[in-house]
Amino acid sequence: MEKLKIEVAGIEFKNPIVIASGPAGFGDEFFKYVSPSTIGGFTTKTVTPQPKDGNPPPRLVYTKGGLLNSIGLQNPGVDTFVREVAPNLPKETVRIISIGGESVQDFLEVGQKVEEFADMIEINLSCPNVREGGTISSNEKLSSEILFACSYSLSKPLIAKLSPDGDILKQAEVALKNGIKIVNVGNSLQGAKFNINDGKPFLKRVVGGLSGPALLPITLWKVYQVKAMFPQLEIIGLGGVNNPKDVLECAIAGASLVSMGTHAMIDPEGIDDFILKTEKLLEERKVSFKELVGCSHRGGYR
Amino acid sequence: MEADVKAMKYSSRKEYFLLSFEYDEKDKVEPGQFFRLKTPTGPYIARPYSVYDFEDGVLTFLIKSGGEFEEHLKTSKKIIFDGPLGNAIPSLDNPLLIAGGVGYAPLHFYAKRNKSHLIVGSKDEELFNLVDIPPASVYTVEPTTALDVAKHSPTTNIIACGPIKMLSRAKEMFRDRNLFLILEEKMACGRGMCEGCAVMTSDGVKFVCKDGPTFSAKEVNLNWRN
Numbered sequence: 001m002e003k004l005k006i007e008v009a010g011i012e013f014k015n016p017i018v019i020a021s022g023p024a025g026f027g028d029e030f031f032k033y034v035s036p037s038t039i040g041g042f043t044t045k046t047v048t049p050q051p052k053d054g055n056p057p058p059r060l061v062y063t064k065g066g067l068l069n070s071i072g073l074q075n076p077g078v079d080t081f082v083r084e085v086a087p088n089l090p091k092e093t094v095r096i097i098s099i100g101g102e103s104v105q106d107f108l109e110v111g112q113k114v115e116e117f118a119d120m121i122e123i124n125l126s127c128p129n130v131r132e133g134g135t136i137s138s139n140e141k142l143s144s145e146i147l148f149a150c151s152y153s154l155s156k157p158l159i160a161k162l163s164p165d166g167d168i169l170k171q172a173e174v175a176l177k178n179g180i181k182i183v184n185v186g187n188s189l190q191g192a193k194f195n196i197n198d199g200k201p202f203l204k205r206v207v208g209g210l211s212g213p214a215l216l217p218i219t220l221w222k223v224y225q226v227k228a229m230f231p232q233l234e235i236i237g238l239g240g241v242n243n244p245k246d247v248l249e250c251a252i253a254g255a256s257l258v259s260m261g262t263h264a265m266i267d268p269e270g271i272d273d274f275i276l277k278t279e280k281l282l283e284e285r286k287v288s289f290k291e292l293v294g295c296s297h298r299g300g301y302r
Numbered sequence: 303m304e305a306d307v308k309a310m311k312y313s314s315r316k317e318y319f320l321l322s323f324e325y326d327e328k329d330k331v332e333p334g335q336f337f338r339l340k341t342p343t344g345p346y347i348a349r350p351y352s353v354y355d356f357e358d359g360v361l362t363f364l365i366k367s368g369g370e371f372e373e374h375l376k377t378s379k380k381i382i383f384d385g386p387l388g389n390a391i392p393s394l395d396n397p398l399l400i401a402g403g404v405g406y407a408p409l410h411f412y413a414k415r416n417k418s419h420l421i422v423g424s425k426d427e428e429l430f431n432l433v434d435i436p437p438a439s440v441y442t443v444e445p446t447t448a449l450d451v452a453k454h455s456p457t458t459n460i461i462a463c464g465p466i467k468m469l470s471r472a473k474e475m476f477r478d479r480n481l482f483l484i485l486e487e488k489m490a491c492g493r494g495m496c497e498g499c500a501v502m503t504s505d506g507v508k509f510v511c512k513d514g515p516t517f518s519a520k521e522v523n524l525n526w527r528n
Contacts (some may be wrong), residue, residue, distance in 0.1 A: 022496075029495045029512070053507050056526050060488040061369065065346050067490055071497050074507060076417040214348055265491045266347060 004040075004275070006290050007159035007182055008256050009235050011094055011119055013040040015275055016247065016289050020238050020261030021046055021098040021122060021161070022071065022266075023211075025083050033268035036090035038275060040257065044089070046100035046124045049109050051077035061193045061202040066212025067262055068191055070203045073100060073127065078110045086117035087136060096159065098122040102136075107146045111154045120158040123150055123180075125171070126187060137163040143174050151179030154277040158182065164222060165190050176233060184259065185226050186219035186239030192200045211262040216240030220253045227254025227294050246276040248285075251292035252300075304342075307379045308360060313432035316367055318404065320354065320432060323381050325361045328384065333412035334484060334516050337361070337385030337437035338492045341378035345370040350382060350489045350511070352408040352463075354433075364407040364433060370507060386493045391461060391516045392482065398457040400448045400472060402464020408484055408515075409463055413439070419457065421466070423448030449475060461516070464525065473519045481519035485510045 004015035018041035024030035036042065054074025059064050061068040074080065089095045097118040099110040111121055123146065125137035137143055150158055160175040161184040162168060168185060188209030193202045203272050219239035226235055236256030241247065242263040250258045264271060282289060287301065295301060305323040312319045319340075325331070331353055338348035349371045355362040363467065365372065391412050399409040401422045406429070413420050413436050420439035427443050435441055442451055448464070449471055462472045463484035472481060487499035487510045494512030501508055502523040508514070 023491070025497060028336045029491075029493050033493075053502070054497065054500060056502070057500050058488055058527075059500055060490055060496075062345065062347055062349075062488065064370070066346070069490075069496070069498060074497050074500070150455050262490070265496050268491075268495075 001279060003288045004279050005288075006256060006293070009088065009120070011157060013094055014256065015040040015278070016042075016135075016251070016255075017271070017275055017278070018094070018096065018236060018255045018257050018259045019043055019264050020259040021096075021124065023261040023265035023266065026081075027089065028085075030264075031090060032267060034264075034271050035092075037092040038092050038272050040208050041096050041120075041151055042090070042095035043096040043098055043122055045075055045257070046073050046098040046127065047075050047078050047110055047114060048073060048131035049078055049106050051075065051080065056204050058202060058204070061208065063191075063193060063212070065214050066210055068193055068208040069188070070205055078113050082113050082117070086114060089117060096120045096122050098124050100124040100127040100162070102127070104142075104145045104149045106151055108149055111150055112130045115154055115156055115249045118156050118217050120157045120159055120182075121150070121154060122161050122184065123147065124161045126161055126163045135165070137171050138166050140170070140174055143171070144178055147175055147178035147180055158277075159184050161187065163187065164218065164239065168222045169225060169229055172230050172233060173194045181232075181234065182234045183226065184236040184238055185222050185255075186215070186237055186259070188239065188261075189215060189218065211239070213240050213242045214240075216246055216249070220249055223250060223253040223255050224296065228297060230299070231294070243275055244281055247278045247289075248281055248292060251289055252294075252296045254294040254297065256293050303382050303383055305383065307375070307381060310375065311432065312367070313428045315428055317426070317428050318432050319365055319367060319372070321365055321381075322360050322362045323383075324359055325356070325358055325383075329360065330510055331356045332386070332390030333415055334391035335386035335388050336492070336515065337363070337383050337387065338489070339363070339371060340382050341371070341374040341463050342380050342382060343378050344374045347490055348382065348386070348492075352484070352515070353386070353411050354407040355411055355414065357414075364404050364410070366404050384492065387497075388511055389513075391484065394459040394461065394480070394482075396457070397459035398452060398455050398459050400406070400435055400452045400460065400462040400464070402448055402468040405464035405484070405486070407463075407470075409461065410434075419455070421448045421449075421451050428438050447491070466524065471525045474522060476519070482516050483519050483522060484516050485514050485522070509517065
C-alpha cells in the first residue's frame with residue numbers, strides 16, 4: 001500500500017480515500033461493514049451547537065444516475081456528540097470532524113468542543129445561512145470571519161468545505177487569505193425535481209443536493225481550476241467518485257485526497273476492493289498517488 | 303450478491319409484476335424484511351422492496367410497474383441484491399392484516415407463515431389477477447377500500463401496510479387497538495447510515511430501514527411527513 005500513502009498538513013494518510021461527511025453518518029452503522037484500518041480518513045456528519053431533527057420526509061428523490069437529498073443536517077448537537085459519539089470514533093483512520101452553525105460563535109463553540117477528538121476539522125461553509133438565505137459560503141464577509149476565527153482559535157488542521165454552487169475560485173481565495181491550507185472542492189450540487197401528477201416539488205424544501213457519477217467531470221474541473229490558481233492549497237476532491245479510475249483522475253486534476261460519499265454508502269462492502277484496485281492502477285502505471293497529485297498542471301506523467 | 307432472474311410475471315395490463323430469483327440462505331428471511339434490488343446496468347441507487355414470498359429457496363417481490371428498475375430489467379436478466387434488511391413484523395396473536403395496493407407484499411408473506419385474517423384493497427382488480435390471496439381472505443376494489451371493510455372488525459391486533467393516507471386513516475380509526483404500521487420511504491443505503499428514510503416518533507427521529515419498517519402506530523407521528 002506504499003503507493004497510496006500521502007501526507008497532508010502533517011497528517012499521514014495510509015491512502016487518499018476519505019469518506020465524505022453525510023452519507024456514512026457518524027460511522028456507527030458504516031463501520032459494521034468497513035474496517036476503519038482500510039480507509040484513509042473518515043469525515044463525520046456535520047455537528048451543530050444544538051441538536052437538529054433534520055428535514056421532514058421525503059428526504060430523498062431518485063434521479064437517473066444519481067440521488068437528490070435533503071437531510072437537513074440531522075445531528076445530536078455538539079454536547080451529546082462529544083459525550084456519546086466522538087470518543088468512539090476509530091483511531092485507525094484519520095478522524096475528520098465536520099462542524100457547522102449559523103454564526104462565528106457557533107463554529108467556534110463546536111470547533112473547540114470537538115477538537116480533542118479530531119485529527120482534522122472540516123468547516124462546513126455549505127451550511128444554510130439562516131439569516132440571509134443561501135449558504136454561508138455565499139456570504140464572503142461571514143465566511144471570512146468564520147475561517148479567520150477558526151484559524152486563530154483551533155489548533156488542528158482545518159479544511160474549508162466550499163460550495164460548488166458559488167464561485168469556487170473566490171471561495172478558495174477567501175479560505176487562503178484567512179489561514180486555511182486545505183479546501184474541500186466538489187460536494188453535491190443543488191437541484192430540484194417535481195411531481196408531474198400533483199404539480200408539486202418532491203422535496204419539502206424544494207431544493208436538495210444532487211450526488212452521483214455524473215458529477216465527476218464538474219468536480220474535476222473545479223479541482224483543476226483551484227489547483228491552477230492556488231497551487232499552495234491542498235485539495236480534497238469530492239463529487240461523483242465511484243470508480244478507482246476516478247481517484248486517479250482527481251489526483252491528476254490536483255486533489256491530494258479523494259472523498260467518497262454516495263458510493264461508499266451504497267456499497268460499503270466494496271470499499272476494500274475499491275482501494276486494492278486503486279493501488280493496482282497505480283502499480284500498472286508505475287506511479288505513486290503522491291506523484292500524480294496535480295500532474296496535469298506539469299504536463300502529465302514524466 | 304448476484305442472481306439470475308428466475309421469473310418475471312406481469313398482471314394482465316402490466317400494471318404490476320412479480321419478480322423471483324433464487325436465494326440460498328434459507329430460514330433467514332422474515333416477513334416484513336426487505337431487499338435492495340438493482341441490475342448491473344442500474345438504477346444507480348438500488349430500490350428497496352419488501353419480500354412478498356420466500357419458498358423453496360426462491361424470493362419473490364411484488365412491484366408496481368413504471369419505475370427505473372423495471373426499465374433495466376427489460377435488458378438485464380441479472381439482479382444485484384442486498385438483504386435481508388430491516389426487522390421482522392412482530393409476532394401477534396391472530397392479527398387482522400390490512401393491505402392497500404403493493405403494500406400487500408409483506409402481509410402476503412406474513413399471512414403464509416402466521417395465523418391471521420387478511421383484507422386486501424386495490425384501486426383496480428388487476429392486482430388480484432396476479433397475486434394469490436389465502437383462503438377466507440377478503441379483497442376489495444375501490445371505491446370500497448380495505449379500511450371500509452376492516453372498520454367492522456373487533457380484532458385487537460392489527461397490522462396495516464399501504465399508502466400513507468391509508469395508514470393515517472387506520473391510525474385514526476383504530477386508535478384504541480394494538481395497531482402496527484409498515485411504513486415505506488425512499489431509501490439509499492437501507493442500513494441507517496444515510497438517514498434518508500426518517501420517521502418522527504415519540505422517541506425522536508427514527509429510520510424506516512433500521513428501526514422499522516414496522517412501527518407501533520402509537521409511536522409514530524405521520525403528520526410530520528404530511
